[in-house]
Amino acid sequence: MLTLDHITLTYPDGDHDLTAVDDVSLTVSPGTATAILGPSGSGKSSLLAVASTLTRPTKGLVRIGADVVNAPADHPEATSDAASARLRRERIGIVFQQPQLIDSLTAVEQLELVAHLRGNRPRSARTRAMDLLDAVGMAPWASKRPAQLSGGQRQRTAIARAMMNSPEVLLVDEPTSALDHDRGLQIIELITALTRESGAATIIVTHDEATLGSITDRVHLVDGRISARTAGTTGTSAPAAQPARA
Numbered sequence: 316m317l318t319l320d321h322i323t324l325t326y327p328d329g330d331h332d333l334t335a336v337d338d339v340s341l342t343v344s345p346g347t348a349t350a351i352l353g354p355s356g357s358g359k360s361s362l363l364a365v366a367s368t369l370t371r372p373t374k375g376l377v378r379i380g381a382d383v384v385n386a387p388a389d390h391p392e393a394t395s396d397a398a399s400a401r402l403r404r405e406r407i408g409i410v411f412q413q414p415q416l417i418d419s420l421t422a423v424e425q426l427e428l429v430a431h432l433r434g435n436r437p438r439s440a441r442t443r444a445m446d447l448l449d450a451v452g453m454a455p456w457a458s459k460r461p462a463q464l465s466g467g468q469r470q471r472t473a474i475a476r477a478m479m480n481s482p483e484v485l486l487v488d489e490p491t492s493a494l495d496h497d498r499g500l501q502i503i504e505l506i507t508a509l510t511r512e513s514g515a516a517t518i519i520v521t522h523d524e525a526t527l528g529s530i531t532d533r534v535h536l537v538d539g540r541i542s543a544r545t546a547g548t549t550g551t552s553a554p555a556a557q558p559a560r561a
């Protein structure tokens with residue numbers, strides 16, 4: 316279970332702070348995917364940055380199961396930067412908007428590198444990497460480098476790479492923005508299938524509701540706050556009457 320508990324994130328902005336995420340609470344159960352929707356600037360990527368532990372919240376906690384994995388630096392349960400990096404490697408899979416593959420590595424080597432950094436044995440890493448590439452329909456291109464792959468193939472490789480360590484939490488930022496509608500739908504269905512099979516708690520950030528397909532758990536952000544949600548999610552934010560920004 317991934318829990319975002321009353322998350323607020325402010326950025327310094329001249330004399331004032333800009334509130335990018337404003338008291339957002341959300342839980343995502345294992346084996347389910349929740350979409351975070353909203354217009355540009357509504358705080359989707361900022362919320363994902365906190366969920367991923369790449370950015371500390373200004374207020375609030377992120378938990379995986381019962382463990383606090385991200386908290387304000389002055390919070391008694393805050394993890395060190397080194398501990399955060401370790402738990403990102405071990406418990407969280409992240410797919411960025413741009414796949415961020417390494418130019419000189421083949422698709423299978425991109426996945427093997429993840430296992431290598433974790434100290435896994437090379438032979439078992441190759442088997443798992445090939446199984447995952449097969450699962451995302453990339454087995455025929457396993458020995459190709461990023462420059463030899465299409466945008467969709469690069470995105471599939473990045474998704475497979477994020478699953479390499481069997482993460483408890485999978486976070487995906489705008490996976491369909493570089494793809495046409497049909498390929499976008501395929502990528503979303505792929506992510507939901509991997510989510511179900513692996514038992515990961517998954518968040519997909521997108522501004523493109525049309526490609527969400529079977530994902531029914533949807534949270535809409537406006538000005539950093541939850542403005543609406545559908546089916547199965549348990550998200551809340553502070554009452555809408557308060558000012559949205561500091």
Ligand SMILES: Nc1ncnc2c1ncn2[C@@H]1O[C@H](COP(=O)(O)OP(=O)(O)OP(=O)(O)O)[C@@H](O)[C@H]1O
Nearest residue numbers: 326333335353354355356357358359360361362522
């Ligand atoms: N590093 C930063 N420093 C200052 N302000 C920031 C920073 N990152 C984001 N913001 C501001 O925080 C708000 C939320 O931005 P965020 O990128 O989270 O929105 P978003 O919904 O992901 O937008 P998009 O769909 O365009 O990516 C915006 O007003 C943005 O200008």
